[in-house]
Structures are given as C-alpha cells and as structure tokens.
Amino acid sequence: MTARPLFTAFVFAVAAAGCGGDSVEGKADLGGVGTTVTTTTADLDGDGDGYPASEDCDDTDASVSPEGVEVCDGIDNDCDGEIDPPSALDAQTFFTDADGDGFGDAASPFDACEPGPEGAENDLDCNDGDALISPDALEVCDEVDNDCDGLVDDADDSLDRTTGGVYYADEDGDGYGDPDNEAFFCEAAMGFVEDNTDCNDDFDTAYPGTNEICDDLDNDCDGLIDDEDDEVDLSTQRSFYPDLDGDGFGVPDDAIEGCSLPSGYSTEATDCNDEDSAINPDATEVCDELDVDEDCDLLSDDDDPSVDATTATAYYADADTDSFGDRSDPGTLYCDDPGDGSVTNADDCDDGASSVNPDATEVCDEGDVDEDCSGTADDADAGVDPSTRTDWYTDGDSDGFGDRSGTATSLCNQPSGTVADNTDCDDGAVAVNPDADEVCDDLDNDCDDLVDDDDDSLDATTATAWYADGDSDGYGHLSDSVTACDAPGDYVADNTDCNDGNASVNPGETEVCDDADTDEDCSGSADDSDAGVDSSTFTDWYPDSDTDTYGDATASATAQCDAPSGSVDNALDCDDSESAINPDATEICDSVDNDCDTDIDDDDASLDTTTTTAWAPDSDTDGYGDDDGVVELCAAPSGYTSTLGDCDDSDGDINPDAQEVCDAADTDEDCDGLVDDADDSVDLSTTAGLFYPDSDGDGYGDDGATAELYCDSPGSEYVTDNTDCDDDDEKVNPGEVEVCNEVDDDCDASTSSAGMAYWMPDSGAAVDYTSTLAVGTSGSPAVVSWGTDGTLNLCQGTWYVDATVAGATLTINGIDGSGAVVLDGDFSNRMLDIESGSNVTLSGLTFSSGSTSGDGGAVRVEDAELQGSDLVFDSNASDGYGGGLFALASTVDLADCVFEDNESEAGGGLLMEDSSDLTVERCRFTDNVSEFGGGLNIYDGSTMTLSDGTFSGNEAGSYGGGIRCFAGTSISVSDTSFTGEFAGEDGGAVELVSCGSTFTNVTVTSSTAGDSGGAFWTSSDITLDNVSVDGAVAEAGGAVYLSYGAGDVAEVSGGDYSNNEADYGGVFYTYLTSSSAYLLVDTTTFSGNVANVTASGVRYFDGSSYAAYTLASPTSFTCRGFSGCY
Structure with missing residues (x-):
C-alpha cells in the first residue's frame, strides 16, 4: 500500500465514519464547526486512521497503521514488525568504528537511526584498526600518521618534538653543528647534525680538530685566531717586509712571518729606497738633476725607457752654431743635455747660415732672404730695416x-x-x-x-701770324698783324674783313633779305639787288581773299625779299572764302577740317576732346571695355565700347558681371579689385581647398582641428595636411623618426621603441644611438665616452656597456623604467665611470652584474655630481669599495632606488669617500655584503642625509651590517627601518666611528652583532629620537654600545627597546672613560630585554669599575663617566 501523508489519512478516517453499518451514536467536533456526525462500524477503529484494530498494530495512534511512514522514533510506524529500520524516512549515514576510538572508517558507511556502539558520526579515522590513531591523537616520531592529517613525523607541524632527537644547525656543511641553533627532529633534517661543537657555523674551514690557518678565523675553535694561536699552520703565513716610508713597498731586510700585515710593514720587498715614499716600483721615473731611480728598475733618467716624457726636454740640431735650433728638426727628448751642440729651441729657419736667426735684423736684399726668421722677408716683414x-x-x-x-x-x-x-x-x-x-x-x-x-727755348717754327679783328667776327684786317704761338687779344689768322667795325659783315657772311639792305657778304650790293642773295631768306607771299591773315592754300606763291600788295606770308587757309576756317580755328567733332590741318575730327590730334566720347577696347567681346585702353574720339573704333570696367580684356569670363572663383592664378574675375579669399563674394564651392592649423610649423596640420575652406593657404601657420598628432611640438609628426622618449614621435599611434637608444644633444635633432650601443654583447660591452652635453634615452632592453662621462652634463633616461631598462656588466666590467667635472642625471635604470677589481662595481663617480631616481643596483661586485656605487669627492642625490645583492670590501651597496655628500630618499638596501658596511659606508669626511629608507638582510664581515660611518663624517637618518642586519663584530645595524649622527623615527628589528652593539655601535655623538629596537642580539650591548671619551654624548628620546639580548647589557653597554661622556635617556620604554650574564638594562664601565642596571618602563635616566647611571 502506498504511504500517504498523515494529514490525508486523518481526513479519510473522518469521512468513512459517515457510511452505512450498525449505528452507534456519537458526536465529533470537526474543526470546531459544531457538526454532529453519526457513525456505525462492525470492527472498532479506535484511532480513526481507517484501519480497524485487527489490522492496526497500535489503534490508539492514528500515525501508526499499515500505511504509516517509518521514521526514527522508536515506533513501528508502518506495522511491518521493524522499528527504526535503515530505510526510515529520517535515517542518517554513519561509519563503522571498529577500534572504538570515536572516529569512523570512511570506507565503511551505513544508514541507521542511531550509530550504535560500533558506529560513528564521522569518517575521519585513517586507521580503524588502531584506537591510538585518530584525529585526536598526538603526532609522534614513529613513521606513522598518528593524527590522520596526511603528514607523518617531521612533515607535521603538530609533531610532539619531545619524541624526537636534538640536532644542531650545520649551515656551513662541515659536519659540526652550531650549539646556539638547536632543533628537535624525528630524523636529522637537511643542514642539521648531532654534533654541537662548531664555534663558527658560517665557514666550513672552522670546526674543532682542524688546523688553524691564516684567514682571520678561529679555525680549530680554541678561542684563538691566526697569530694568537701558537698552533697556527706556519705554511699559511706570509712574509712581511719593513716599509719605513709607508709607500706600500718594503725592503727584504728584517722580514717577519705572520698572518696579518703589521703596521709599518708591506707584503712587497721591492723598494729601492725605503726612506723616500716617492721612490718605489709603482712610482713614475722622471727627469731630475740627481738622476734618481724613482721606479726602482736600476735605470734612471735618460737610461730608463719608461721615464715620463712630460718631464724631459726637447733638444734640436744647431748646425750653424748661432744658438738657434733647426726648425725642421722634430727634436729629441732628453733629461740631460746630450752634449752634441744641440739646443732647446727650434727657432732657426735656416740652420745653414749663422746670419739668419730670430736675433738677426731683416734688411732689403735682392734674394728676399728672411734674415730674422719671422716667416716673411723684405717688404713683407714689418720689422725690415727702413734705412735699406x-x-x-x-x-x-x-x-x-x-x-x-x-x-x-x-x-x-x-x-x-x-x-x-x-x-x-x-x-x-x-x-x-x-x-x-x-x-x-x-x-x-x-x-x-x-x-x-x-719759354725762351720755344721752337719758333711752330708759331703763327695773327691779324687784328676789331669787331671780333673772326675776320682780321690786313693792315695790323703779329707772330706768336697763341693769338694775342683781338687778333685772328684771317685778313679779309670789309667792315671791321661790324661783326655781322664779313666775307664769310651770306647776303640775306633785311630791312636795311645791308651788304653782308662784302660783295658791293644788297638784298634783291644782289644776285647772290640767299633765296632761302625770301618770303613766299600768298593772296588773302577773306582777309583772315591766312593766305590761300591753293594759290601759287611769289618769292622775294619784300611783300607784294594784298599778300600774306602764309598759304595756310584751306578755305580762303570762309574767314572762320583757318589754322587758328579749333577742330571739333563735326566732320569738317576746322583748323586746316587736313585732319578731320578724330584724325586731328588738336581735336577739342570736350566734344568727343570715351571709348574702351573690348577685345574679349564681353560688353565691357578695358579702362587702360580708353580713347576719347568722335566715333567708336571697331571693337570698342562705351561701357568701361573690364580688368582683363583678354578673357570674356572676366568682367564686372562675372562670379569670383578660386583659381591658382589669383584672378580677379569680377573686377572689384579683390582676389579669391580677399573677396567676400568668392564662390568657395568650386575649387576651394581644406586647410588645417599647423601651430608648431612642422608642415603637418592638427589631426583634431576642423578643416577651413580657403582658395589659397591662409598663411604659413596653415597646411592641407591633418595628420599631426601633437600640433604643439614641431618634433612630433608623421615625418619624424620614432625615438625613445615615451612620445608617439611619428604619429603612428604607438610609442613602442624597445631595444632603441637615442642621443638628444642640447641643440639640434635627435640621433639614433642604437647601433652605437647595440654592438655591446655579453662579455664584449660597447665602449663609449661622452664629452659633450646631452641626453641619452634608452628604451626597454639589456645594454652591455662600458661607458665614461668625461666632464659633460649628461642625462641618461631609462624610458620604460628600471624594471625594463638594464645596463649589464656580465660580471666582467663596470658600466659607468663619471669623471671630474661631470654632472650626470640617471633615471629608470637597473645596473646589474657589474664587476671591477677597483672601486664601484656598477658606477664610479669622482669629483662630479650625480642625481638618480628609479635606479636598481643588483648583483654588482668590486674588489675595492662600493659594490654598486662608489663616489670620491662628489655630490650624489638618490631617490626611489634599490641596492640588492651587491658585494665589496667596504660598502656592499655603496661607499662615499673624500668629503663626498650623499642624499638618499625612499631607497631600499637588501642582502648586500661587505667586510665594512654591508649596506653602505660613509667614509673620510663625507656626509649623508637618508630618509624613508629600508635596510634588510645586509651583512658586514666586521663592522656595520647596514651602515658604517667612519673618519670625520656626519650622517642623518630618518623614517627608516632595519631588519635582520648582521655584523661579524660590531654594529649589527649601524657602526659609527668619528661620525656624529642623528636617527629619527627609526626601527631596528632582529639585528645581530658578533661582538658589540646588536643594533648600534658608536664612538661619536649620537641622537636617537623616537628610535625603536626589537630583538637585537650581541655579546655586549644588545641594542646599543657606546665607546665614549671626553665630550661624547648620546641622547635617547622616546622610542621602545624590547626583547634585546646580550651577555652584558641587554639594552645598553656604556664604556665611558671621561666625566664629560654621557648617555641621556628621556621618556623611553623598555620591555623583555635579557642579559645572559649581567645587566638586562645597562652595563656601565668606565675603564676601571663596572655596574649593572635594570630599566623600568617608561623611564628617563643619565649615565656619566666615573659617576654611573642615575
């Protein structure tokens, strides 16, 4: 039978009660509605679930019947004889727990209402056959996963280490463990051994039983190092030679054997004069009067081929012995006079003539000899003797x-x-x-x-006879004459004048008509009576019928001297019958020759133009005439019009009625005096062009500008191109070459220029420098030198270079940043040498794998200035100073830089020397290593200001794990952290010797010193303002060690010193040897500091007496030499 919900079964039972059968009276209140039901049954159904008692296994419970649903309740709900079977509606899954440890086996699940004694609600048991193995068990050393977490023995962090053995770290792998570094393991872990007798676990050459050798280590762990140990291996010692003059070279006499170089000795025995430091094998041989052998090669001056030529003197041949050497002789260098007659000058221009030399006087001579050797002779020589x-x-x-x-x-x-x-x-x-x-x-x-x-010596045959000419008409009178070169006054050469009183009468005159009837030609007759009269002087006489004073032009003339009656002397009247027509009349437009000049109207040049009309040529027949060709005429000439204004009469399309249009010739089509763009009426819809602004004048228009219509270019600031992506920069356009500067120079929408280098001079265009640098390869760098000012832009890539800046002002930019632009030395060379007088700015660069046997593994700076930002110095090394950077007598400013994994003798990251100045902001120094100053070293009068810095994991073999400052210098450090710094001897984080210092807002965490000053070691004034030191460790002075004499003061204000550890002085060790030496502490907190021997707070020592102090927190106190702490 199909089971149904309990609610449905109940309703069914009520409904059945109303069907036939024997009657039993009764009332049932169904839902409180007051309904009365009469039921009749033959077999009693006590619980009304539809099943009589004969079929119902519990007729008192309507939820129990053959159709009931089995649930976990301890009842046989479905009357099948089973109570709470595995198939119960709310049965759960449980897991077999064979070992009874409360944890089931995931491989043995079962369904039930209860787990029973051999079941569990979880499946977490990894071995159900062993009650000792379960998640609640403790992991122990037995090669079994006791706690069922999948990890066995040492692999399980919850292991009970007490069930394993004690092992000691053997970091140097020499088989001997560090007694201060123990751990418990089931089995010895890699790098751990059972032995704990190693006295130096950093070096595999130091452990009990080995031979003591010369290496600055206690090899045999007997507490004695090198020369201190009588058992030192003598074969590892070296010979040292007295070096009295301190030049680094000794003499072989009185040599001693030892491990360490004693003061006043040298490892070299090659000095030939140990009383003069300027004389040694490294010295340069120079010329000197005493013939000293400066370089100890047994040769001196001229006998030594290595002599410095700059100290020698040039000698020249003097063949004519005039004390002046031959100018053509290239000269020979000697320290001493060679004794062959040569001299020290080469001024003689003729060494074959003793009279010719610079002391001689230049004189005039036929050979043009240059006597004074001035390069010029005779007149060409300003010094020539003028007397010659x-x-x-x-x-x-x-x-x-x-x-x-x-x-x-x-x-x-x-x-x-x-x-x-x-x-x-x-x-x-x-x-x-x-x-x-x-x-x-x-x-x-x-x-x-x-x-x-x-002149009395005159040749008289050249003189002339002259005659008096009284009337000065050029004709003389025969009666008066003289002889001379020149005619005397009023004398001439002629003698034929008939009237010497009238200059117009003489044989040379022509008889002419005149009113006085004069005989002008001295012929004896006059005018019409003289047959020789000049007919050209006759007058033509014409009849004048109209008496207008003009003779008839058609009549014949009468020619004579005097006028006939009724005649006039002209024949100009063209109409002698009309007195108004004659040459004096005015020609007018009337088709008549008014002025008798044979020209009528327009043919007459004297025409009265007030009677004419203005006509202009119309060559192009457009109805408009050319103003420049206007004529005033009576009648219109052919091809002329009276309508004016045509400005180009050769083109019918050009006239005042035409439309102005754009054209290449700038034609004024409508003749208004305005052309193309200047004419507001121009039709721009024809041939106008699109123009774009070119603000930077590079010939390319702004690609974001709106085009403007013009006939012609509106000026040099407009072009027809619109492809300039930056119209404010003339060096950015499609015609430019893409350079390494993060700018889209060629407007191709890309600034990608990986592997490119460009040189940007201070003036002029950029130069592609890629090929110059790209020749550098691993092991064979590009060798370059810059002596001129400019900027070098480097794009993404690795550049193998060996570069020098020789006195220039230079900027080197890694355009894509230090993460992408790498200068690589391939462990074979330094990458950058900045020489005297240079001023260099670096940015966006990584200097990697630089190496040198000198100073500055990556960069060396001498007597110069350097500014740097976004720089990384990684894995560089030098045998001298400054693994990453070395600066000598220079100014260096760094910001946002990283010095990591660099190594050197001093200043693992960088070193400043010889009064250099260093400023550092936001720089990180990590895992750098050196003997002195693992992170950096400030030395020899140099100064440093450092802020927002980070130091971590730096290591110094001897002094100053993070920073060492030595010899007359001063530093200021603020807002900086030191973590995990280490020094083999003093100053785990910082060591200060003759170096005044201030530290503000500084934290030091987990720094270690092998000897003194776990965080700070100083012999100079120091101010620690709000400085916190946590977990620093040393033998003396867990946090701070002071080694003070007269006037030295340490001031500590604020800050927190916690969990520091030392054998002597958990926080401070004060070695104060003067009453003016102080430690001043103001309002500083102390907690958890430990002294393994004495003085968890302050260990006081003044050279003769000790004292130990604990420190409350917060506290203020003073320690003073010879007075203790109070």
Whole structure:
C-alpha cells in the first residue's frame, strides 16, 4: 500500500465514519464547526486512521497503521514488525568504528537511526584498526600518521618534538653543528647534525680538530685566531717586509712571518729606497738633476725607457752654431743635455747660415732672404730695416720720369709702374718730361715751368701770324698783324674783313633779305639787288581773299625779299572764302577740317576732346571695355565700347558681371579689385581647398582641428595636411623618426621603441644611438665616452656597456623604467665611470652584474655630481669599495632606488669617500655584503642625509651590517627601518666611528652583532629620537654600545627597546672613560630585554669599575663617566 501523508489519512478516517453499518451514536467536533456526525462500524477503529484494530498494530495512534511512514522514533510506524529500520524516512549515514576510538572508517558507511556502539558520526579515522590513531591523537616520531592529517613525523607541524632527537644547525656543511641553533627532529633534517661543537657555523674551514690557518678565523675553535694561536699552520703565513716610508713597498731586510700585515710593514720587498715614499716600483721615473731611480728598475733618467716624457726636454740640431735650433728638426727628448751642440729651441729657419736667426735684423736684399726668421722677408716683414729701403715714384706715362707731384713709396722692391726719379711735371703725357722740346701746344713740354710763348727755348717754327679783328667776327684786317704761338687779344689768322667795325659783315657772311639792305657778304650790293642773295631768306607771299591773315592754300606763291600788295606770308587757309576756317580755328567733332590741318575730327590730334566720347577696347567681346585702353574720339573704333570696367580684356569670363572663383592664378574675375579669399563674394564651392592649423610649423596640420575652406593657404601657420598628432611640438609628426622618449614621435599611434637608444644633444635633432650601443654583447660591452652635453634615452632592453662621462652634463633616461631598462656588466666590467667635472642625471635604470677589481662595481663617480631616481643596483661586485656605487669627492642625490645583492670590501651597496655628500630618499638596501658596511659606508669626511629608507638582510664581515660611518663624517637618518642586519663584530645595524649622527623615527628589528652593539655601535655623538629596537642580539650591548671619551654624548628620546639580548647589557653597554661622556635617556620604554650574564638594562664601565642596571618602563635616566647611571 502506498504511504500517504498523515494529514490525508486523518481526513479519510473522518469521512468513512459517515457510511452505512450498525449505528452507534456519537458526536465529533470537526474543526470546531459544531457538526454532529453519526457513525456505525462492525470492527472498532479506535484511532480513526481507517484501519480497524485487527489490522492496526497500535489503534490508539492514528500515525501508526499499515500505511504509516517509518521514521526514527522508536515506533513501528508502518506495522511491518521493524522499528527504526535503515530505510526510515529520517535515517542518517554513519561509519563503522571498529577500534572504538570515536572516529569512523570512511570506507565503511551505513544508514541507521542511531550509530550504535560500533558506529560513528564521522569518517575521519585513517586507521580503524588502531584506537591510538585518530584525529585526536598526538603526532609522534614513529613513521606513522598518528593524527590522520596526511603528514607523518617531521612533515607535521603538530609533531610532539619531545619524541624526537636534538640536532644542531650545520649551515656551513662541515659536519659540526652550531650549539646556539638547536632543533628537535624525528630524523636529522637537511643542514642539521648531532654534533654541537662548531664555534663558527658560517665557514666550513672552522670546526674543532682542524688546523688553524691564516684567514682571520678561529679555525680549530680554541678561542684563538691566526697569530694568537701558537698552533697556527706556519705554511699559511706570509712574509712581511719593513716599509719605513709607508709607500706600500718594503725592503727584504728584517722580514717577519705572520698572518696579518703589521703596521709599518708591506707584503712587497721591492723598494729601492725605503726612506723616500716617492721612490718605489709603482712610482713614475722622471727627469731630475740627481738622476734618481724613482721606479726602482736600476735605470734612471735618460737610461730608463719608461721615464715620463712630460718631464724631459726637447733638444734640436744647431748646425750653424748661432744658438738657434733647426726648425725642421722634430727634436729629441732628453733629461740631460746630450752634449752634441744641440739646443732647446727650434727657432732657426735656416740652420745653414749663422746670419739668419730670430736675433738677426731683416734688411732689403735682392734674394728676399728672411734674415730674422719671422716667416716673411723684405717688404713683407714689418720689422725690415727702413734705412735699406728705396723711394719709388709713379711713372704713369712710362716715359722714364716719375711724377713730381706724387708721394714716394719707400720699399725694398720696385713696385710696378714706378721709377726712382720724380721730375715729370705731367705723368699722364709721354711727350712731356725734362728731355722734351718746348713747342706751341699750351703745354710745359720740357718741365721748366714755362709754357709756349713764356719759354725762351720755344721752337719758333711752330708759331703763327695773327691779324687784328676789331669787331671780333673772326675776320682780321690786313693792315695790323703779329707772330706768336697763341693769338694775342683781338687778333685772328684771317685778313679779309670789309667792315671791321661790324661783326655781322664779313666775307664769310651770306647776303640775306633785311630791312636795311645791308651788304653782308662784302660783295658791293644788297638784298634783291644782289644776285647772290640767299633765296632761302625770301618770303613766299600768298593772296588773302577773306582777309583772315591766312593766305590761300591753293594759290601759287611769289618769292622775294619784300611783300607784294594784298599778300600774306602764309598759304595756310584751306578755305580762303570762309574767314572762320583757318589754322587758328579749333577742330571739333563735326566732320569738317576746322583748323586746316587736313585732319578731320578724330584724325586731328588738336581735336577739342570736350566734344568727343570715351571709348574702351573690348577685345574679349564681353560688353565691357578695358579702362587702360580708353580713347576719347568722335566715333567708336571697331571693337570698342562705351561701357568701361573690364580688368582683363583678354578673357570674356572676366568682367564686372562675372562670379569670383578660386583659381591658382589669383584672378580677379569680377573686377572689384579683390582676389579669391580677399573677396567676400568668392564662390568657395568650386575649387576651394581644406586647410588645417599647423601651430608648431612642422608642415603637418592638427589631426583634431576642423578643416577651413580657403582658395589659397591662409598663411604659413596653415597646411592641407591633418595628420599631426601633437600640433604643439614641431618634433612630433608623421615625418619624424620614432625615438625613445615615451612620445608617439611619428604619429603612428604607438610609442613602442624597445631595444632603441637615442642621443638628444642640447641643440639640434635627435640621433639614433642604437647601433652605437647595440654592438655591446655579453662579455664584449660597447665602449663609449661622452664629452659633450646631452641626453641619452634608452628604451626597454639589456645594454652591455662600458661607458665614461668625461666632464659633460649628461642625462641618461631609462624610458620604460628600471624594471625594463638594464645596463649589464656580465660580471666582467663596470658600466659607468663619471669623471671630474661631470654632472650626470640617471633615471629608470637597473645596473646589474657589474664587476671591477677597483672601486664601484656598477658606477664610479669622482669629483662630479650625480642625481638618480628609479635606479636598481643588483648583483654588482668590486674588489675595492662600493659594490654598486662608489663616489670620491662628489655630490650624489638618490631617490626611489634599490641596492640588492651587491658585494665589496667596504660598502656592499655603496661607499662615499673624500668629503663626498650623499642624499638618499625612499631607497631600499637588501642582502648586500661587505667586510665594512654591508649596506653602505660613509667614509673620510663625507656626509649623508637618508630618509624613508629600508635596510634588510645586509651583512658586514666586521663592522656595520647596514651602515658604517667612519673618519670625520656626519650622517642623518630618518623614517627608516632595519631588519635582520648582521655584523661579524660590531654594529649589527649601524657602526659609527668619528661620525656624529642623528636617527629619527627609526626601527631596528632582529639585528645581530658578533661582538658589540646588536643594533648600534658608536664612538661619536649620537641622537636617537623616537628610535625603536626589537630583538637585537650581541655579546655586549644588545641594542646599543657606546665607546665614549671626553665630550661624547648620546641622547635617547622616546622610542621602545624590547626583547634585546646580550651577555652584558641587554639594552645598553656604556664604556665611558671621561666625566664629560654621557648617555641621556628621556621618556623611553623598555620591555623583555635579557642579559645572559649581567645587566638586562645597562652595563656601565668606565675603564676601571663596572655596574649593572635594570630599566623600568617608561623611564628617563643619565649615565656619566666615573659617576654611573642615575
């Protein structure tokens, strides 16, 4: 039977009660509605579930019947004889727990209402056959996963280590463990051993039983190092030689054997003079009067081929023994005079003549000899002896006589066109000179200052006979004559005048008509009576019928001297019957020849133009005439019009009625005086062009500008191109070359330029520098030197370079940042050497794998300035100072930089020397290693200001794990953290020797010193303002060690010193040897500090007495030399 919900079964039972059968009275309240039901049954159904008692296994419970649903309730709900079977509606899944440990086996699930004694609600047992193995068990060393977490023994962090053995770290792998570094393991872990007798677990050459050797280590762990140990292996010792002059080279006498170099000794025995530090094998041989062998090679001065040539003197041959050497001799360098007659100058221009040398005087000579060796001779030499010159005069007419009026030219050599004479009175006439004859020619021919008739030496055969000409008509009278070169006043050569009182009467005159009837030609008759009268003087006489004073032009003339009656002397009247027509009349437009000039109207040039009309040529027949061709005429010429205004009469499309359009020739089509863009009426819909602004003048228009219509370019600031992606920069356009500068130079929508390098000079265009640097490869860097100012832009890539900046102002930019631009030394070379006078700015660069046997594994700076940002110095090394960076007498400013995994003798990350100045902001120093100053070293008068820095994992073999400052320097450090720094001897984080310092807002965590000062070791004034030190460890002075003399003061203000540890002085060890040496502590907190031997707070020592102090928190106190702490 299908089971139904309990509610349905109940309703069914009530309904059945109303069907037939025996009657039993009764009432049932169904839902409180007051309904009365009468039921009748033959077999009692006590619970009303529809099943009589004979079929119902519990007729008192309506939820129990053959159709009931089995649930976990301890009842047989479905009357099948089973109570709470596995198939119960709310049965659960349980897991077999065979070992009874409360944890079931996931491989043995079962369904039930209750788990029973051999079941569990979970499946977490990993071994159900062993009650000792379960998630509640404790993991122990037995090679079994006891706690069922999938991890066995040492692999399980919850292991009970007490069930394993004690092992000791063997970090150097020498088989001997560090007693201070123990751990419990089931089985010895990698790097751990059972032995705990290693005294130095950093070096595999130090452990009990081995031989003590010279290496600055206690090899045999007997507490003695090198020369301190009588059992040191003598074969590892070296010989040291006395070096009295301190030049680094000793002499072989009195050598001693040892491990460490004693003061006053050297490892070299090659000094040839140990009393002079300037004399040793490294010295340079120089010329000197004493012939000293400076470089100890047994040769001196001229005998030593390595002598410094700059100290030698050049000698030159002097063949003529005039004390001046041959100029052509290249010279020979000697320290001493070679004794062969040579001299120390090369000034002689002719070493074969002793009279020729720089001391001689230049004189005029025919050979043009350069006596004084000035490079010029005679006139070319300003120093020539003037007394040997000659005065020369111009001879312009080449007659052998010079111009006496000219100025003499004093020279050695005769100039062209001159002579030594100056007696020519006319140097422009070859026939005039002192040797010529005086003749009649108005010249002083013989230069005696007398001319023609004034000169008694005149040649009379050249004179003339002259006659008196009283009327000055050029004709003389025969009765009066003289002989001379020139005619005396009023005398002429003619003698034929008939009237010497009238200048117009003489034989040379022509008889002419005149009113006085004069005989002008001296013929004896006059006018019409003289047959020789000049007919050209006759007058033509014409009849004048209309008496208008103009004769008839058609009549014949009568020619004579005097006028016939009724005649006039002209024939100009073209109409002698009309007095208004004559030559004096005005020509007008009337088709008549008014002025008798045979021209009518327009043909007459004298036409009265007030009677004419203006006509203009219309060559292009467009109805408009050319104003420039206007004529005033009576009648219109062919092709002319009276309508004016055509500005181009050769083109019918150009006239005042035409439309102005754009054209290449800038034509004024509508003749309004305005062309193309200047004319507001221009039709721009025709041939106008699109123009775009070109603000930067590079020939490319703004790609974001709106085009403007013009006929012609509106100016140089507009172009027809619109492809310029940056119109404010003339170096950005499609015609440019893409350079390494994060700018889309060529407007191709890309700034990608990986592997490119560009040199940007201070003026001029960029230069592709890629090929210059790309030649550098691993092991073979590109060797470059920059001596001029500029900027080098490097794009993404690795560049193998060996570069020098030689006195230039230079910027090197890694355009894509330090993560993408790498300068790589391939462990074979330094990448950058910045020489004296340079000023360099670096940004966005990584310096990696640089190496040098000198100073500065990656970068070396000397007497220069360096600014840097976004720089990484990674894995660089130097045998000298400054694994990453070395600066000597320089100024260095760094920001946002990283020094990581660099190594050197001093200053693992960087070192500043010789009064250098360093500023560092937001820089990180990580895992750098050196003997002195693992992170950085400030040395020899240098200063440093450092802020927002991070130091972690840096290591110094001896002093200053993070920072070492030494010798007359000062530093300031603020807002900086030190974590995990280590120093083999003093100053786990910082060591300060002769170095005043201030530390503000600084934290030091887990730093370690092998000897003193787990965080700080100082022998100089120090201020610790709000400095916190946590977990620092040392033998003496867990946090701070002070080694103070007179006047030294340490001031500690605020901050927290916690969990620091030392054998002596858990926080401070104060070694104060003067009453003016102080430690001043103000309002500082202390907690959890430990002293393994004595003084968890302060260990006081003044050289003779000790004291130990614990510290309350917070507290203020003072420690003073010879006074203790109070």
